Amino acid sequence: MNTKVLTTLEFNKIKQKLQPYLRTGMGQELAQALVPVAKRDQVQQRLDETKDGADLLRVKGGLPIAQLQSVAPSLKRLDIGGNLNGPELAAISRNLQATSSVLRFFRDLDLPFQLRALPHLIEQLVGLPEQTQMLRRSIDSDGAVLDEASTKLAAIRKTIHSTETQIRSKMDEYTHGSNAKYLTEPIVTIRDERYVVPVRSEYKHQFGGIIHDQSASGQTFYVEPQSVLNLNNKLRQDQLAEKQEIERIFAELSVMLAPYTNELRHNQTVMGQLDFINAKAxxxxxxxxxxxxxxxxxxxxxxxxxxxxIDQKKVVSNDIAIGKDYQAIVVTGPNTGGKTITLKTLGLIQLMAQAGLFIPAAEESQIGIFREVFADIGDEQSIEQNLSTFSAHMDNIIQILDQVNDQDLVLFDELGAGTDPQEGASLAIAILDYLGGVGAYVVASTHYPELKLYGYERPGTINASMEFDVESLQPTYRLLIGVPGRSNAFDISKRLGMPEAIVAAAQALMNDASQDLNNMINDLEQQRKQTEAAGIELQQQLADATELHQELSHAWADFNAQRDQLMSKAEDKADELVNDAQKQADEVIDELRQMRLTGRTDVKENQLIDAKGKLNKLHPERQLAHNRVLQRAKKKQELSVGDDVKVLSYGQTGVITQRFNDKQFEVQVGIIKMKLPARDLEKIKPEKTAPQRHIVTVRGSNSHVATQLDLRGQRYEEALANLDQYIDSALLAGYETVTIVHGKGTGAIRQGVQDYLKRNRRVKKYEYAPASAGGNGATLVYFK
Structure with missing residues (x-):
């Protein structure tokens, strides 16, 4: 990718945004070297890594990356046989500990999804647990050698501590008591790594010993008293022994690490990659x-x-598409309307994606893979600084045209600007035609009205504009694909108070083509607004329907769960009753068997009768099987085709239209047919009506009156005549309620039905059917 476009689109500022999240030197190097790539597999690999980092950030709070510095120079010294010092060993120790921490993190990781790229990286890490443990025991985080590094070092330091204690005890004799009067200050200090006291110049020989230093004024001499001379000598010898032991430990640790320089170097590289991935996330x-x-x-x-x-609280988001239905977009609109930012948004997002970064866009956004992204974009600041003249623009465009092919994305801001408008427009059209012939993807902004017509006439090209609110006289920064920008000068002038006569005169001076173009654009804007309003309404209706569907689904699920629960309880109760009956039967049988086994002859007849009675009570159905009264009642409740029934689960009445078996029936409720179990149906007994003066002849089952009348498709007069006849038949049948299906249509038949029902004295009330039974397309009628 050419470096010029990275500067033009400010890709380097994106890289700087990663810096606060980086914790390793190698991670910072990777961020500084980040550039977009043009190979699809490389882009996908980088995006997979970022996806893994984002998932771990969301689920686990991110990767456990410690603050690490580069150990590359130290590893080079080990490669040539050198010994490392304390800070260098501490840095390697931190790297090894960080590696171990990451390995533990992934070893204990339990995710409900599969990572894409990170497992391959983690496999490359080498733990070196023994070396890590040795360094942790020997070197602290600042590079100082710990007492546990060796038993000899611990013994030497113990001796040093003892000697220092003795020296301080001796020195206390000089800083306290009668000897303190010979000192300028009652303190103990160090000169030439030996303990001394500050003695007044006139008493410098008072304590004997050695004078190590004097003050600038000559009034104070720093004297090592004779009494601590030997102790200081011993302390000095112990300190030299400590230093030699530390050097030996450094050499030993360096020899231990020397065989693993390649592993340590690769660990550093992988940790840098993990750090970089974490920063991207x-x-x-x-x-x-x-x-x-x-x-x-x-x-x-x-x-x-x-x-x-741009500040995420202020930035305006836009849908941007290119490559499917068109490969060139001509963006028009007023200055400061957002054309330049739109071009930069497209270009910068494409660069970010090809660099493996996530993009500031909604889910499911799609990108292409471009060999190059070219941009000729200038802003007001660069123009003010005289850095973007017409010739400079042309020079840049010429360089682009020399390199461009059909795998490139080209962005032009104010194409052809800076020269005569007619020549500039012609030149812009010629450039777009050339790029169209090459097959490149192009987005160009312009003020020239000629390019609006170009967007309509050229295949594979579409107009676009930045929306402008004439009411507020402010741009909205919304990109409108398919709508060219129009001049708002006349509207703005009117709102600012320009006399209408002047505005009308200016409009008259416009040529017919320009006026027609503006009228066409105005019509397109009106159509777009209407379409948007309709789309919003449809989205709201879809949301309402979805919510209702979810509510009904939950209600149906609750109903099924409750039914299953009740069935389960009933089955448990039945099992309990059966078990109790079986237990009682077993007791009776055992009692009779015991009587027989014992050979009792004194069993009375009434005892046998009682035992038989107990058994019979356990099977009440057998005893009732021949009861004629119960049989007649049971027969009356048997369901058959044509019976009026009440559907218990819905509280609605209907008619049985089909019998599948003894337990399943088809029932018509209103205009809906449902397959229902027998246990959900209750046969309705028709009410007895007062004796009628006329005789009704019943001709078998064909004369049965249904509980529903369908008037759909009938003429008005025919429908009302059938309604009148049906209501009389329903009253004779003794129905409590019936359903009149009149449909929605124009509403004429529905109104006629309701007017008839208002006049009929036998009608108690009427209302629209429930939504599940036809809604306002059907009316439920209740009789007195």
């Missing part, structure tokens, strides 16, 4: 970025894309 979370999908056909479809360097 944190930055993605900071800007609420998502994983882009690589489109196999190089089509870009960014949903709600935002510029990552």
């Amino acid at each position: 944190h930055y993605a979370a900071e800007i609420k970025a998502t994983e882009p999908i690589i489109n196999a056909n190089n089509e870009v479809a960014l949903r709600q894309a935002r510029h990552p360097l």
Whole structure:
């Protein structure tokens, strides 16, 4: 990727955003070297790594990366046989401990999903547990050697501590008591690594010993008293022995690490990669970025894309698409409307994705893989600084045209600007035609009205614009694909108070083509707003329908669960009753068997009758099987086709239309047919009606009156005549309620039905059917 576009689109600022999250030297090096790549497999590999880092950040709070410095120079010294000092060994120890921590983290990791790329990296880490333990026992975090490094060192330091205690005890005799008057200050200090006291110049020989130093004024001499001379000599010897032992320990630890320099070097590289991945994940979370999908056909479809360097609370998101239905976009609109930012957003997001970073866009956004991204973009600041003249722009464009091919994305800001408008527009059209012939993907912003027509006339090219709110006289920064920008000068002038006569005169001076173009653009904007409003309404209706569907699904699930629970309880109760009956039967049988086994002859007849009675009580159904009264009652409750029934689970009445078996029936409730179990149905006994003066002849089952009348498809007069006849028949049948299906349609038949029901004295009330039974397409009628 050319370095110029990285500067133009400010990709380096994106890399700087990663720095606060980096904790290792190698991670910082990787971030500094980050550039977009043009190979699909490399881009996907980098995105997979970022995805793993983002998942671990979300689930586990991120990778356990410690603050580490580079140990590369130390490893080079080990390679040539050198010995390391304390800080160098401490740095290697921290690296090994960090490696062990990461290995433990992944060893104990239990995720509900599969990581894509990190397992391969973790496999490359080498733990070196023995070396890690030796360094932790020998060197502290600052590089000082610990007492546990060797028994000899511990013994030497113990002796040193004892000697220092003796020296301080001796020195206390000079800083306290009568000898203190000979000192300038009652303190003990060190000169030439030996303990001394500050003695007044006139008493410098008072304590004997050795004078090591004097003050600048000559009034104080630093004297090592004769009484501590030998102790100081011993302390000095012990200190030299300590230093020699420390050097030996450094050499021993260096020899221990020398065979593993390659492993340590590779560990450092992998830890740097993990640190870099962790930083990418944190930055993605900071800007609420998502994983882009690589489109196999190089089509870009960014949903709600935002510029990552603009305050996320103020930035306006836009949908940007190119490559599927069109390969060139001509963006028009007023200055400060957001054209430049839109171009930069597209280019920078594409660079971020090809560098393996998540992008500030909505989920499911798609990117292409471009060989190069070219950009000729200037802003007001660079123009003010005289850095973006027409010739400079042309020079940059020429360089782009020399290199571009069909795998490139080209961004032009104010194409052809800075010269005569007619010549600039012609030149811009010629450049776009050339790039269209090459097959490159192009997004160009312009002020020229000629390019609006170009967007309509050229295949594979589409107009776009930045929306402008005429009411507030402010840009909205929304990108409108398919709608060219129009001049708002007349509208703005009117709102600012320009006399209408002047505005009208200015409009009259416009040529017909320009006026027609603006009218066309205005119509397109009106259509777009209407479409957006309709889309919002449909989305709300879809949301309401989805919510209702979920509620019904939950209610149905609760009903099934409750039914299953009740069935389970009933089965348990039945089992309990059967078990009790079986137990009682066994007791009676055992009692009779005992009587027979004992050979009792004194068993009376009434005892046998009682035992037989007990057994019979355990089977009441057998005793009732021949009861004629019960049989007649049971027969009356048997269900058959044509019976009026009440559906217990819904509280609605219906008619049995089909019998599948003894336990399953088809029932029509209103306009809905349902397959229901027999236990959910209750046969309705028709109410007895007062004796009628006329005679009704019943001609078998064919004369049965249904509980529903369907008037759909009938003419108004025919429907009302059938309604009147049906109501009379239903009253004669003794129905409590019936359903009139009139449909929705124009509402004429529905209104006629309701007017008839208002006038009928035998009608108690009427109402629309429930939503599940036809809603306002059917009316339930209740009789007195």
